[in-house]
Amino acid sequence: MAQRALPKMLFDYVEGGAEDERGIRCNREAFDRWALVPRYLRDVTERSIVTSLLGTEYAAPFGISPTGFAGLLRPGADKMLARAASLAKLPFILSGVSNSTLEEIGELVGATFWYQLYPSRDRSISDDIVQRAAAAGIEHLVVTIDLPVTSNRERDIRNGLNFPPKIKASAYLETLRHPAWCLRYIASGQYPVFADWAKYAGESPAPAKVAQLVKDNSPAAMTWGHVQRLRDTWTGKLILKGILHAEDAVLARQYGVDGLIVSNHGGRQLDRTIASIDALPNMRHAVGPDYPLMVDSGVRRGSDIAIALCLGADFVFIGRATLFGVAAAGQPGAAQAISILRSEFDRVLGQLGASKVSMLDPTFLSAMPQTLQIQP
Ligand SMILES: Cc1cc2nc3c(=O)[nH]c(=O)nc-3n(C[C@H](O)[C@H](O)[C@H](O)COP(=O)(O)O)c2cc1C
Numbered sequence: 049m050a051q052r053a054l055p056k057m058l059f060d061y062v063e064g065g066a067e068d069e070r071g072i073r074c075n076r077e078a079f080d081r082w083a084l085v086p087r088y089l090r091d092v093t094e095r096s097i098v099t100s101l102l103g104t105e106y107a108a109p110f111g112i113s114p115t116g117f118a119g120l121l122r123p124g125a126d127k128m129l130a131r132a133a134s135l136a137k138l139p140f141i142l143s144g145v146s147n148s149t150l151e152e153i154g155e156l157v158g159a160t161f162w163y164q165l166y167p168s169r170d171r172s173i174s175d176d177i178v179q180r181a182a183a184a185g186i187e188h189l190v191v192t193i194d195l196p197v198t199s200n201r202e203r204d205i206r207n208g209l210n211f212p213p214k215i216k217a218s219a220y221l222e223t224l225r226h227p228a229w230c231l232r233y234i235a236s237g238q239y240p241v242f243a244d245w246a247k248y249a250g251e252s253p254a255p256a257k258v259a260q261l262v263k264d265n266s267p268a269a270m271t272w273g274h275v276q277r278l279r280d281t282w283t284g285k286l287i288l289k290g291i292l293h294a295e296d297a298v299l300a301r302q303y304g305v306d307g308l309i310v311s312n313h314g315g316r317q318l319d320r321t322i323a324s325i326d327a328l329p330n331m332r333h334a335v336g337p338d339y340p341l342m343v344d345s346g347v348r349r350g351s352d353i354a355i356a357l358c359l360g361a362d363f364v365f366i367g368r369a370t371l372f373g374v375a376a377a378g379q380p381g382a383a384q385a386i387s388i389l390r391s392e393f394d395r396v397l398g399q400l401g402a403s404k405v406s407m408l409d410p411t412f413l414s415a416m417p418q419t420l421q422i423q424p
Contacts, residue, residue: 071315075346119147194290332360350392
C-alpha cells in the first residue's frame with residue numbers, strides 16, 4: 049500500500065539502503081537462518097507480552113525507531129507515529145531530523161516519547177537541543193553514532209533526492225501518478241522542514257536555509273569523549289544507537305551509558321556491516337545478562353521479535369514497518385502495523401509454549417552460536 053501511495057523516489061528513500069543494499073538483505077537472511085523449536089503440553093491460556101525496559105513497563109516488547117524526514121511521506125507523519133505508539137503504550141523515538149519539533153510531540157503525547165540526537169558540528173546547537181529535551185521532560189536520549197561519515201545511498205543519488213535536490217523532470221512527472229499524495233502535500237501548504245533545527249537558522253527561515261544548516265553541521269565527529277560529556281550533562285537515560293562491536297558495547301557500559309540499540313541503521317549506513325541480529329549474541333555475552341540491549345534492523349514479523357528476544361535482546365525496535373503503515377494510511381496505518389506485529393508476537397509466544405516474554409531464551413532456537421551461555 050505504501051508503494052502505491054508514494055512517489056517512487058520517496059518509496060525508494062524508505063525502502064532503500066547503502067550501495068548494493070546487501071545490508072538490507074543480510075538483515076533478513078540473518079533472521080531467516082533461525083528456526084523456532086516450540087515446547088508443547090504447557091498451559092498458555094493466560095499470556096502477557098507486557099515488557100519492562102529501563103524501569104518502564106510497555107505493552108509489548110517493541111517500539112518505533114527514529115526515522116527522519118517522515119513528513120515528506122505524509123504531512124504530520126511524526127505526530128501520527130507518536131500518537132499511534134502512545135495509544136499502544138509503546139515507546140516512540142523522535143528522529144533528530146524530524147519534521148515536528150520535540151516540543152510539539154511533547155504537547156501531543158506528554159514526555160513519554162524518546163528523543164534521538166544527531167550531534168551537530170557546532171556543538172552549541174546540539175547542546176541546546178539536549179537542554180530543550182530535558183526541559184520538555186524527556187527521559188530517554190538516544191544518540192545515533194553510526195554516522196562518522198555520510199553514507200552512499202545510490203537510489204537517493206539517482207533520484208536526485210539529496211541536498212540541494214536535483215530531481216529530474218521524469219521523477220516530478222511520476223509523482224502525478226500518486227494524486228492523493230500530491231493533494232495532501234499541496235494542502236499542507238509547506239515544504240517539510242528540519243523542525244528542531246529551525247530556530248538556529250535565523251528568523252522564520254525558509255526550509256532550504258534550515259536544510260543547509262543541517263548539511264553544514266552533519267555528520268559531526270563523535271568520540272568516546274563526547275559520550276563522556278553527554279553522560280556528565282544528561283541526567284536521564286542515555287542510549288547509544290548503532291553499536292555493533294562487542295568491545296564498543298563493553299566501553300559504552302564503562303562510560304555509564306544505560307543501554308544500547310544494536311543496529312546497522314536498517315542497512316542504510318555501511319552496506320557490508322554484520323546484521324544486527326548476528327551481532328547480538330556476542331554483545332550479550334560481552335556485557336552480561338543484565339545490561340539493557342535493544343535491537344533493530346530487518347524486523348518484519350512477530351516471529352522476528354521472538355527470535356531477537358531468544359538471542360538476548362531485551363527489546364526490539366521497528367523502522368520501516370510502521371513507516372510504511374503511516375505512509376499508506378496515516379495514524380490508523382501506523383496503528384495497524386503495530387497491531388499486526390503485536391498479535392503476531394503474542395501468537396508466536398503462545399505457540400512456543402511461553403506465557404511471558406521473560407521465558408524466551410536460546411533453547412527455543414534450532415541452532416546456537418557457541419557464545420550463548422545456556423543453563424542446563
Ligand atoms: C526512511 C528512514 C529514515 C531513517 N532516519 C533515521 C534517523 O533520522 N535517525 C536514526 O537514528 N535512524 C534512522 N533510520 C534508521 C532506523 O532508526 C532504524 O535503525 C532502521 O529503520 C531499522 O531497520 P528496519 O527499517 O529494517 O526496521 C531511518 C530509517 C529509515 C527507513
